[in-house]
Amino acid sequence: MTLNAELRVTRGTFSLDLDVTIAPGEVVALLGPNGAGKSTALRTLAGLLPLTSGHITVGESTWDGPDAFLPAEKRPIGVVFQDYLLFAHMSALENVAFGLRSRGTRKAEARAAAARWLDRVGLDGYEQAKPRALSGGQAQRVALARALVTGPSLLLLDEPLAALDASTRLQVRSELSRHLADFGGHTLLVTHDPLDAMVLADRLVILEGGRAVQSGPPAEVARQPRTDYVANLVGLNFFRGKASGTRVDLDGGGGLTIAEPAEGPVHVVFPPNAVSLHAEKPEGSPRNVWPVTVAAIEQHAHTTRVRLDGPPDVLADITTATLAELRLRPGDELWAAVKATEVHVYPA
């Protein structure tokens, strides 16, 4: 019962062209910037938007295709919307029971099942609460229970944690992870938050401009980004270049020495904390050393991120101690250094 989809939608100048396969029990995260087509993809899977061409099949049944379209209300799906869209005039229990009721379950039975699910998401005692009396985290859990109570074949999560504040988010994310692990159906998670995607998904699909630019297990994507967007998401310095032995000439100018020899077009990454900054040019050891100018300084929780103009341009994370020592200001001229062993190279 694998979900197979070729999602092709053309609307005005925008076009979506995305192939998705989700195995039972698998959680696939669709990750991409705003306007990449994530929501469009989710809407086609939900049956809220018909495909222009392509198809959606789950096992033997066709949900969308050249000669079949199953509308949303006929698809065995559950959707958790970004702002949950809980029905304001219904209690939490009625919200959760709604999907069962509309699929013909008897009232008492539906309410009992809804109550069990509320209990399961930790909202025992909130049956009669109206959505506006619930906190963000509670509302999210009601939305999850409402989506799962009908035992859907496909669970669609649209930015399920985006509306939560940072502290709630951590807890809800781990709960959601637990529920997804228990869920035997197909799950598609749409998000622009790499952390949500990494924690919750078995596989990532990176969507940019309506096309999948990269897909794979989170760890692989995080280690070997293939676009600037992904590299930025996972927080790596990312370059394209041409390798010849232990030397890579970067497309944007400059060059790097690498530890493992390679040939031909490659991607080069290294983390910002692999970059060290020096007032004087450092000597010795197999290091990449080049002059840079400070473009900007951003203070983060425990580190300071320095944006440096090269070539090549890099991000460097330095400690507060280093910052104090160097007394950095935009426009300062420095030396950047990266050990060849810190540089990760893989074929483009």
Added chain:
Amino acid sequence: MTRNRVRGRLPAVLVLPALAGLAFLLVPLAGLVIKTPWTSLPTLLGAEVGEALRLSLICASLATVLCLFLGIPLAWLLARSGLPGRGFLRALVTVPLVLPPVVGGVALLLILGRRGLIGQHLDAWFGISLPFTTAGVVVAEAFVAMPFLVISVEGALRAADPRYEEAAATLGASKWLTFRRVTLPSVLPGVVAGAVLCWARALGEFGATITFAGNFPGETTTMPLAVYLALETDPDAAIVLSIVLLLVSVGVLAGLRDRWISGPT
């Protein structure tokens, strides 16, 4: 403390016209109340007044029900369907607001009258003739009052977030179930407000009613008709009738308000 501070900040530019507006609405009513011959009230309130009042309340309520049945789907059509020429339709719906009610009554006679386009068939096939009947009063009142309901409900529907309907669809709800259980409850304040306006308009309706349904005590004489005719000979009686109509309608609306419309405060 807080409340006082907020009140102190109300700008005079708004408060003065607001008070003037309130006075503009209430002073004519005050005139009516002052001129009421309270002492002769009991003698003026005969059985006919009770009959006219009862008829008014029944007809206005039935007209409101009729408007709800026809007006809510119409509002939905205007707000949610992709119907071409919706703007034009929307303008047409407001025609009864602009039309002098007497003209509306004549228009109804031309269509539903004994010799009207549809009315002649109703008469010939079913023996139904609406003019000069209580049903005719309901029809005339509904015709004039329906725009209030449609406009109010349509506004509420257009303001309502259609994504809730999508959410209901993903939960397996049919369009009809979604409309009943999700859309309608979410626009309920608009429906109630529209129904109240509609009822009030129907209760005060005169021109279309007397033109289409005529005037016969116990059948079609509603309070506004009784008031108008009383004015011909006995202005005091007319004032009393107006006051009675006023008190009853204000009473009903206030009662409804407490019960159905829970304000944001």
Added chain:
Amino acid sequence: MPNLRIRSTIVTGVLGVALVLAGCGQQAASTSSGSQAVTGDVTVFAAASLTETFTRLGEDFEAANPGTKVKFNFGGSSALAQQLNQGAPADVFASAAPANMKQVTDTGTITDAPRTFAKNSLQIAVPKGNPGRIAGLADFANADRKIALCAEQVPCGAASRKVFEAAKITAAPDTLEQDVKAVLTKVSLGEVDGALVYKTDVKAAGDKVEGITFAESSQAVNDYPIASLAKAPNAAVAKAFVDFVLSDKGRSVLSAAGFDTP
């Protein structure tokens, strides 16, 4: 721009004041001179049933008295009487019933003795071709026939009652209309088989309505009184207009419309 606008406002204001002053002067001159030539505006409150005839009479009056302008307010006689008693600015009141005239003389709003300038009597009105085959007043007692009458509160309704009493007939109306025009609407649209209205109304309704004369109509002849108001803003023209209505010229216009004249 703002300067221009202010200037034009001032100019308009000055002009307005000048015009008002000129008007006052003119009026003063015309009333004090005592000559036959009258000028100025006259406002006439007249019963709705007089709409056609009085509009015509107004035009004739203006033609005969250059410099005059007749303004009309047509409406139900009782509504007009109330407006007058509440101080509506009018020079002349022409009522469709002595009773409404009395409401105005009772309060002293009119002090002159009202004069009857026209008489009207009832006729049976039926839709063109008389589809309900109404033969006479007796058919008004038939419950199967759709019958419209004026409400008793309005003059034609009161007259109708008198007629039925005289004929010893209990009418079975389906509706009691608020005025003659409403009755005629129902007759001309064929909503009713028969109705009682004034002769002049049948005549004014044109060829969609036919009139049937009946004997008992003589039992309820309605007098139309006219008088000028005690506080008429333009008493001279008011008096001239009343005289004009009562003149031979006035009578001929009224009889052409179906009124009997005294």
